[in-house]
Amino acid sequence: MPGNKAPLIELKAATKRFPKNGGGIHTAIRDVNLSIAPGEFVAVVGPTGCGKSTTLSLISGLQPASEGETYVRGDRVTGIPAGVGYMFQADATLPWQTVLDNVASGPRYRGASKAEARAQAREWVQRVGLGKFEKYYPHQLSGGMRKRVALAQTLVNEPEIMLMDEPFSALDVQTRQLMQQELLRLWSGSDAAVVFVTHDLEEAIALADRVVIMTASPATIKAEFRVDLPRPRDVEEVRLTPEFLAIYRQVWDSLRDEVEQARATAGQPDAK
């Protein structure tokens, strides 16, 4: 059980501010303390616009914290740490490359030969169920298919830290469950830590070891819930167990206040 190992990822009093449109400063997250062990699966939930994606971008090293620090493997993050995979919330596939070449780009950047990279990529394209669409360009795919390309693109590098920003939100229920199941299978076979942002509380509980709730903007960590459901889990079956429902009720009670507060302040961002 993770928790007693040295943390793989650590946020220490991390604060991130952005310049607001039309002057002023917007604090996206403040004083976030989070520590994630190797091999741990952590789900992050919180009201929309609170700062979940911002938290991921701090861990990825794409953005520096305004205050506080981020550590990966005990080293302070200044650039992109090794072994990080990041599946963005927005579409980030290369429009001028086919599905196969998009997935192959990771190994290519890391020095694999073209044939090698393509062989690796082909395997992953098939695993995410896009074998027939290898030669398609992204604009010829549906939104959900593009998400799967992004998933394959991230996983082909076999990252040790997987940052996933609402990866399955564009999929239909059945495909989503299949992808969740596959993600769990891949993750359990590796020693990767996953930070998984989602709006779907059921998904968070079904997948994660720990669910982290963020408050309405400016976000900080409100509560954490350990999910001690036995593994390996069947994402479909586990939802029906009484243990699942008990945890769900607990987590939802905590999240509801934040969602309501976010809704109340929505449309008046300058109130404060």
Added chain:
Amino acid sequence: MTSPTISAAPPVGPGYALSAENEATLLAGVRKSNRNAALKVWALRAVIVAVWLGSWELTATYVIDPFFYSKPSLIWDRLIQWFSAGTQFGSVWENIGYTVLEATAGFAIGTVAGIVLGVLLGRSRYMAQVFSPFIKAANAVPRIVLAALFIIWFGFGISSKIATVVVLVFFAVFFNAFTGAREVDGNVVNNARILGASKRKILTSIVLPSATTWILSSLHTAFGFALIGAIVGEYAGAKHGMGMLIANAQGTFDSAGIYAGMIIVTVVALLAESLITTAENKLLKWRPSQVQNQIKGI
């Protein structure tokens, strides 16, 4: 690897299944209607040209003075004469060759310089800030006048013309390459960085391809500028080239000769344009509009 694939439904091809003969008749129908549409377009074009040339010929024969305005039959005779007997300055092919050589050499140099500088400045906020007033000023200069200066500097040979072409082409390409490099989707760049791309790889595998759309669209106008630069350079003083032939025709009040020169240059420009379009279609085959062009109407 025998890992299960994860798609909800068995992956069928794009679109639902059509029976083979159904698909064949559908495609044949599309092809036929495309052919008919093309035929109609070309027919109307032919009529427009015939009416235009015919009315010009008639007015020049009966109403206005063909000495000043020339007419299609005279221009045709001049073209025949140039291509069969040659001009007073050597064969017409040789003159075309000079103009094309100057235009393409200058075009190549100007394009490469424009892309390199445009992309570099587009990716460096600091450099862009430093250089932007200089570039704006240089762009505001009426550069075509430089043709005269270059003749003083480089003489009557082809180098002065190439220099004129370079300054015209450079700015056309530069601004597009600059914008293209600047408009690169930040998400895509971040994704590449996460996937392990070095700075140089990001430039060559992300920035350049995404700027390509912008750069290619500038090449159409840039080649037009290249021909104008070459012709104006020759017009200002040269021993060979279409610009010189046109200048000479003007000096001898040979209006048919001016038109003939214009027509030849136009044909060259159209050929170059089609080459550029071909290259563009090849390089941008991933673009939605490009793919749709091939299958429109189904």
